[in-house]
Amino acid sequence: MTLDADRIRALHAAKLRALARSVLDVELAEVSGTDDGALAVAAGAEPAVVCLAQERSERALGGALALAERTGCDDVHVFAEDHSGVLARRAACFVPAPVVWSIEGASATAAEPAPRPVEPTPPRVPELVSLLASAGVEIAVEHGVITGEVEGLEVARVVPAAPAAEASDASEGSGDIDPHDGHESATAWQIEVGVGAHDREAFALLHADEPTAEAIGRVAEVVRTHRSPGASPHPLNRMGAARWLRSLLIRRPELVDAGRLRAASPPVPREGPKELSPAVAYGLTPDGRRLVVVVCVGIDLDVVPFAADARLFLDPDAELTIVLPRRDAHDVIRAMAARLDSPAEIAEIDDEWRTLSTAGA
Structure with a gap:
């Protein structure tokens, strides 16, 4: 059974009340349940902000700190089932640092900050990077993924080639280097064109025979038209x-x-x-x-x-x-x-x- 929004918010508020009682030994008089969790200010000699991060939990710290600023609280507690390590890592950047709790059943324990992430090495595909550059797009590399963008919007992406396409012109000679054995791995790479995964899939089905450089240029020009001063409102200039x-x-x-x-x-x-x-x-x-x-x-x-x-x-x-x-x-x-x-x-x-x-x- 699907719960309506009001019921979800009420459940979030009740969960925060229970956690505050069992972990912090405080009673919360007024709790604001939200779609993503709940927020409250615990009254007392030293008031504290108490937050439940239920949905999109990695984004909960800002809301709790904002409430702390508005109410003059230095003490902030955030309860989360997911991403508690990331929240604890971010909380440690503030003075005083909020306390992040990792929910365990009806109780919680102090969360350990997650280690700094290590960014993966992107594939070594100079010919595909050159192809993106020749199409006039901006080249971005994030977390080991190479993309071509127009005014910050992705229009092409380097992805592992499907088995049937591994011998295609787009991926030929683009094997990645395996750092463990010093030899080229069997991975082949290709460029997919489109804005997002679904668009790339649809574009591949409809324009499979179009040369990659021409396809990138055509999509880039459409995006560039919409991401320009004075362009009419359009999904491509809202993303x-x-x-x-x-x-x-x-x-x-x-x-x-x-x-x-x-x-x-x-x-x-x-x-x-x-x-x-x-x-x-x-x-x-x-x-x-x-x-x-x-x-x-x-x-x-x-x-x-x-x-x-x-x-x-x-x-x-x-x-x-x-x-x-x-x-x-x-x-x-x-x-x-x-x-x-x-x-x-x-x-x-x-x-x-x-x-x-x-x-x-």
Whole structure:
């Protein structure tokens, strides 16, 4: 039986009350159940924010910290069944650090921070990378995956070739190197064209005989038309807005007082181009200091924990800048950025940044 939204929220609230009682020995008077979990402020001599991260749990820390800022609480507790290690790793970047609890049945234990992830090595496929470059797309490498993008939107991806296609022109001679035995593995690679997995599959069925370079160019031109100043609203200019803005900043780093930037991997892999998440860049300030830039479009309370995790992943000693359109630079995000053990700078950019996409390119 499918539960309605009100029932789900009530169950989340009840679960948080039970956990707060059994683990923290506090009674929660008012609990706000949400689709993703529940939030409450535990009254007492030293009030505390208490949070249940039930769904999309890896994104729960920002909401808890935002409530702490609004209520003046320094004590924050987050209960999670999934991703508790990632939450604990991100929580350790703040002062004072929130406590993350890993739910175990009706109780919970303090979560251990997950180790910094290790980024996989991408396949060694110079001929496919050259093909992407010749098609006029931006080349991005994230968590070992090579993609071709237009204004931050993926239009092509390097994937393992299907068995029947391993001898095709697109994958010939593109075997990966196995670091364990020093010889080329049997893996062959090819380029699939399209925006997301379903689009790539459909494109392959409909345009199987089209040369890869022409196919990339054709899809890229469609995307470029929609991701340009003055384009009418369309799904292709609503997806991946943060990555579109990152693409602009890589071309024009001076907009956020950077000297040089390149695309970089987020701290956790994305599920696909439709996922709403910040984009990450890495580079240098104008005077040569190392810099991690995290770009977000829209109000995202979890952008600061995400950005702290991105710096930890890429370069823990780098400076950190969070880029937001002016209308999204909310005071609570600034307060959370100042709460980091190494505070982040907030860089505002014009709300009409899309009109800058071709200017000065």
